[in-house]
Amino acid sequence: MPHSVYIHIPFCTNKCYYCDFNSFVTQNQQLVWDYLYALEQEIILTMKQTPPDAIQTIFVGGGTPTFLSAEQMKYFLNAVRQHIPNQTDDIEFTMEANPGTTDPEKLTIMRKGGVNRLSYGVQAFDDELLRKIGRIHDSAQVFRSLHDARQAGFTNISIDLIFGLPGQSVELFKKTLNQAFDLGLQHFSAYSLKVEENTLFHVLYEKNQLILPAEEEEVAMYELVRQEMKLHGYRQYEISNFAQDGYESGHNKTYWKNEEYYGIGAGAHGYVKRSRHINAGPVQQYMQLVKQNGLPRIEEFTVSDREVMEEFMIMGLRLMEGISKREFFKRYGKLIEDVFGKQITNLEKLGLLEQVGDRVRLTEKGIPLGNEVFMRFLE
Structure with missing residues (x-):
């Protein structure tokens, strides 16, 4: 049985220029509530269909899960606590967050609701660069959000950084790293920019209007992050992830070790009993399928022996320990x-x-x- 649960909250305050995740910008609060009601029903039916023996990790991703209001967050976390059985005492419960969307009240609700790990999408500390990539926070909001998180009792905090951004130099990225290390965090993820289809960046790229660093500069940024992380006491345990001892992401290791997991929410993927499924991505279609069928799946298939062995190699070799x-x-x-x-x-x-x-x-x-x-x- 799976020991991990992924839950997708698709809502965002805006769409970043590089983002191809299943996310949806809305100001319609009733739509958010309706989604949460449907999500609760999917959780109930998923757990009934394949009851877990022990849930060791929960990861809430998006979108921006902290887009939820305080009351919506309280409702959502209560549903998770009530309907996902057999959560272990030492469960790792991660929620993705954006700076500026986590006030003290919401963070207190999250902590009391069982969330014990935060992953902030910081990406950079240069305000001009943040504006260029479509982020709506600035560096001051990063510092404020992290301060509020610690005040609420969070002691396991990760941030995402992106390198290879438009107009970013190796020197500018080094400055970002230095600011990141000053925060005293437990975990970092550092990714190179990928220009994905169905993003504004892809449109600009196709028109030759997206000026990116040269490939050798991007390689130099990756080597820089590896060297600097090691110097500052963060062990590289996966191609893009670095942690202090004991703070590796248990949930993401589920994917890298090609282990099974429940996938819940609009656009979520799950892997249970050698079968993969994909949920409807558009919010309205997702909710309609939950209402009609109980489970909002648009595709389900058994993974062949050859494919599952290939996945074991490809995912497992991302870990520094290998397979x-x-x-x-x-x-x-x-x-x-x-x-x-x-x-x-x-x-x-x-x-x-x-x-x-x-x-x-x-x-x-x-x-x-x-x-x-x-x-x-x-x-």
């Missing part, structure tokens, strides 16, 4: 050498993979070339 050959055999009843021996040998010859005892992992040379490595395992 376990014993775990591979335990799950799939096959030796990893019999399935992927050729790929592993070729990547070892290229200096991109190494075998250390039971584990197969990326080398220092392979870490920045992860996507090239992962592609080799796709049939």
Whole structure:
């Protein structure tokens, strides 16, 4: 049975220029309430259909979950507490947040409602750069939000940073990192900008109106973040994630270890009993399907043996510890050498993979070339 739950809150105050997530800008508070009622019904039916034996992590993503008002947040967290059974005493309960959307009242409700980890979408500390990428917060709101979070009792806080942004130099990114380290946080995620379809940035890119740093500058930013994180006591445990000891994201490790999880909410994906499902993304369609069918799924399919083994390799190799050959055999009843021996040998010859005892992992040379490595395992 899955030990993790992902819940999607799709609402946002605005749409960032780079964002292709399932998010929806609205001022209609009744629509938000109606969504929460539908979400509660999906939670009830999902747990009834496949009862969990122990829930170890819950992750609420978006959108912007902290878009919810204080009363909506209280209602939502009560539904999670009431309808998701067998939550462990040491559960990791993460909620994504945007600076400026978490006042002291809401943060207190979240903490009392069981949330014990926050992940803020900070992205940068340069106000002009934030404006260029469509963020509506400024750096002052970052500091205020983090102060309020600590006052409310949060001791496990992560922030997201993006590099390779329009007009961003290595020097400017180093300044962002220095400001981030001054915050005394437990966890960082640092991602390179990806220009995704169905975003304003993609439209500008197609018109040659999006001026991005050169590829070598982006590589230099990634190497800089890896070096600086290590110097400041944050261990890189995944390609884009860094943590103080004991503060790694347990929920995200569920994905990287290709373990099963419940996916609830508009546009959410779930993976239960070797079957993946996708929920309707548009809010109105999602709510209509919940009303009609109980579960708002628009696609459901069983993952083949070959696909699940490929996913195990691709996701597991994102972790610095790599993957376990014993775990591979335990799950799939096959030796990893019999399935992927050729790929592993070729990547070892290229200096991109190494075998250390039971584990197969990326080398220092392979870490920045992860996507090239992962592609080799796709049939």
